[in-house]
Amino acid sequence: MDKNMLAGLEGLPEEDKNRMSAMIDHLQLRDSLRMYNSLVERCFNDCVDNFTRKTLQKQEETCVARCAEKFLKHSMRVGLRFAELNSQAATQD
Amino acid sequence: MEPVEMFLLPFLLVLAESLNPNRGKSCKVPMAAPNISAGIDKEQAFGMAETEMEYRVELFNRLGQTCFNKCVDKRYKEAELNMGENSCIDRCVSKYWQVNSMIGQMLSAGGQPPI
Numbered sequence: 001m002d003k004n005m006l007a008g009l010e011g012l013p014e015e016d017k018n019r020m021s022a023m024i025d026h027l028q029l030r031d032s033l034r035m036y037n038s039l040v041e042r043c044f045n046d047c048v049d050n051f052t053r054k055t056l057q058k059q060e061e062t063c064v065a066r067c068a069e070k071f072l073k074h075s076m077r078v079g080l081r082f083a084e085l086n087s088q089a090a091t092q093d
Numbered sequence: 094m095e096p097v098e099m100f101l102l103p104f105l106l107v108l109a110e111s112l113n114p115n116r117g118k119s120c121k122v123p124m125a126a127p128n129i130s131a132g133i134d135k136e137q138a139f140g141m142a143e144t145e146m147e148y149r150v151e152l153f154n155r156l157g158q159t160c161f162n163k164c165v166d167k168r169y170k171e172a173e174l175n176m177g178e179n180s181c182i183d184r185c186v187s188k189y190w191q192v193n194s195m196i197g198q199m200l201s202a203g204g205q206p207p208i
Binding site for chain 1: 171
């Protein structure tokens with residue numbers, strides 16, 4: 001659990017902190033697994049069309065590698081912008 | 094920090110305030126629920142926190158997928174995002190966010206969806 005995460009929970013009693021922290025862990029795990037599945041499906045759909053062979057061809061492998069890396073970079077960038085917009089919205093309220 | 098953690102932090106600051114037993118004023122909950130007063134009990138607060146967090150995660154995921162579909166070339170010529178894609182992503186996120194706010198406002202003002 002990231003320390004920066006818990007800085008927002010400072011004002012809370014210990015048991016509340018633990019409960020929130022457990023909730024966040026749970027959500028993060030679930031989200032990671034979901035992301036994993038959706039990434040696999042996406043890259044498969046975009047890169048694999050040929051079923052004359054049982055194993056992935058070189059070109060398909062390259063495509064999948066690029067697809068995954070691109071999506072992860074994209075996801076990081078979206079995360080940054082999302083966090084910016086979120087904190088803007090929070091301070092405006 | 095992972096993207097999920099980054100966006101949860103501002104929300105948690107507000108939630109921490111609302112769970113504080115010493116609050117005398119009405120608390121601000123970051124959703125379309127302006128009438129919550131200081132009397133909400135802890136269980137409710139946790140329930141709302143969980144719902145809100147799940148909503149944010151869902152929003153983030155949909156936003157990510159939508160903007161990827163709209164902005165990124167599926168031919169995957171390279172592993173990096175090019176300049177055009179980067180700008181597109183930034184703008185897409187910004188616009189998606191605006192649409193999200195607009196609809197949020199319409200729903201909380203109107204009260205119910207139009208029949």
